Amino acid sequence: MTIPDIHVSKDLSLVNPNDQSISRDLAAQFAERMGQLHMDDQIPPHQSKDWALLKDPVIHTERLDAIRQKKGYIIDMDGVIYHGNNLLPGAKEFVEFLNKNNKKYLFLTNNSAPTPRELQSKLERLGIDVTADHFFTSGQATAYFLKSQMPEGGTVYVIGEPGLAYALYDMGFFMNDHNPDYVVLGESASYNFEKLTKAVQLVQSGAKLIATNLDVETLDSAGRKIPATGAFSAVVELVTKTKAFFCGKPSALIMRYAQRVLGLSRLETCIIGDRMDTDIVAGISSEIDPVLVLSGVTEMPDLAQFAYRPFIILGGVYEIPNEDEKNLVTDSELEEASRRASFL
Known part of the structure; x- marks a missing residue:
C-alpha cells in the first residue's frame, strides 16, 4: 500500500521568506493536501496513530495549543529554520512569536564547528536578528x-x-x-x-x-x-x-544542558526538529515534548521505521505563531519557573 508523499521541503526552499502571505498560503496548501487523504482507506492501520498527530483536527489542535503555551523552546536549525542559505517559510514569524510572547529559546545544533557568534551572523544575514546567547552547540x-x-x-x-x-x-x-x-x-x-x-x-x-x-x-x-x-x-x-x-543529540545530556541554560523544567519545554533519529529521540529520552516538522529530511512514511512517535507533527514552524494572548509568558511566571527548575 502506497502512502501519498506530502513532504514539503522541496517547495519551501523556493519561497521568498519576506512574503507576508507565506504562512497563510502554506497552511492552506498543507491542509488541502491533508484533506485529499482518507485515513480509513489509504493509511495502514498500524500507521494511523502517526497520521493522527498530523491531520486529526482534535488531536492536532489540542497538542499545537499545548506547544504554543510552552515557556521554553529548543530548536534545531537546518531543516527547521533554514535549508543551507535559504530561510524556511514562517521561520521569521516564528521567532517574532517567541519574542512577542516572552518565551525562552535556544537554537541547538549538533555542528560543533561554528561559534554562537557565527551562527548569530548567519541568521542575521537571513533576516532573523537574535543575540548570540540564543545558540548552543554540541x-x-x-x-x-x-x-x-x-x-x-x-x-x-x-x-x-x-x-x-x-x-x-x-x-x-x-x-x-x-x-x-x-x-x-x-x-x-x-x-x-x-x-x-x-x-x-x-x-x-x-x-x-x-x-x-x-x-x-x-x-x-x-x-x-x-x-x-x-x-x-x-x-x-x-x-x-x-x-x-x-555529548550531542540524541544524547539526553545536551538536552539537560540546554534546559539549564533556559532555566526551565522539562515539562515547560519542547524540542522542535526535523530528524526522528536525533531531534525526536533526544526529546523522548529526556522527556521533553518533541515536535517533528516536515520541512527537513523526515517524511511521513519514514515514521513507520521507528518505535517512538513525536508529540505532534507539523508541516513547518509556520504553523505555530498565532495571536492568542494565552500564549504570553509574564516575567513573574518565568521567575517562578526558574525557581522550580533550580530544584530539579
Whole structure:
C-alpha cells in the first residue's frame, strides 16, 4: 500500500521568506493536501496513530495549543529554520512569536564547528536578528561535560574547528598533542591519516575518547553526502577497541544542558526538529515534548521505521505563531519557573 508523499521541503526552499502571505498560503496548501487523504482507506492501520498527530483536527489542535503555551523552546536549525542559505517559510514569524510572547529559546545544533557568534551572523544575514546567547552547540555541550569531569580543567587533543576549540578554552581546557587527558573529535574538513593516527595513538596511551556527536554523515553545499564526526570516531573506536563518549543529540545530556541554560523544567519545554533519529529521540529520552516538522529530511512514511512517535507533527514552524494572548509568558511566571527548575 502506497502512502501519498506530502513532504514539503522541496517547495519551501523556493519561497521568498519576506512574503507576508507565506504562512497563510502554506497552511492552506498543507491542509488541502491533508484533506485529499482518507485515513480509513489509504493509511495502514498500524500507521494511523502517526497520521493522527498530523491531520486529526482534535488531536492536532489540542497538542499545537499545548506547544504554543510552552515557556521554553529548543530548536534545531537546518531543516527547521533554514535549508543551507535559504530561510524556511514562517521561520521569521516564528521567532517574532517567541519574542512577542516572552518565551525562552535556544537554537541547538549538533555542528560543533561554528561559534554562537557565527551562527548569530548567519541568521542575521537571513533576516532573523537574535543575540548570540540564543545558540548552543554540541561543542559547548562537550565543554560542559568535560568541565563536570575535571572542574580544575585539563588538556585535550582536538580535531575540530574554532567553535569547539573556543568552547573548550572557555571551560579551562588547553591543547596538548603529547599526553592529553582527552582526545576530542568534532566537525572538521581537516581530518587526514596523520591526525587520525595521532588520535589512535593518544587513546592507546590512555587519553579518553570523546566525540561531539555520532552523526556519521552530513551534506555539503551541493547536497551531497560527506562523512561526519561519527564516521571518523568509528575509525578510532575500531582501532583502539574503545567507545567514544558523545555529548550531542540524541544524547539526553545536551538536552539537560540546554534546559539549564533556559532555566526551565522539562515539562515547560519542547524540542522542535526535523530528524526522528536525533531531534525526536533526544526529546523522548529526556522527556521533553518533541515536535517533528516536515520541512527537513523526515517524511511521513519514514515514521513507520521507528518505535517512538513525536508529540505532534507539523508541516513547518509556520504553523505555530498565532495571536492568542494565552500564549504570553509574564516575567513573574518565568521567575517562578526558574525557581522550580533550580530544584530539579
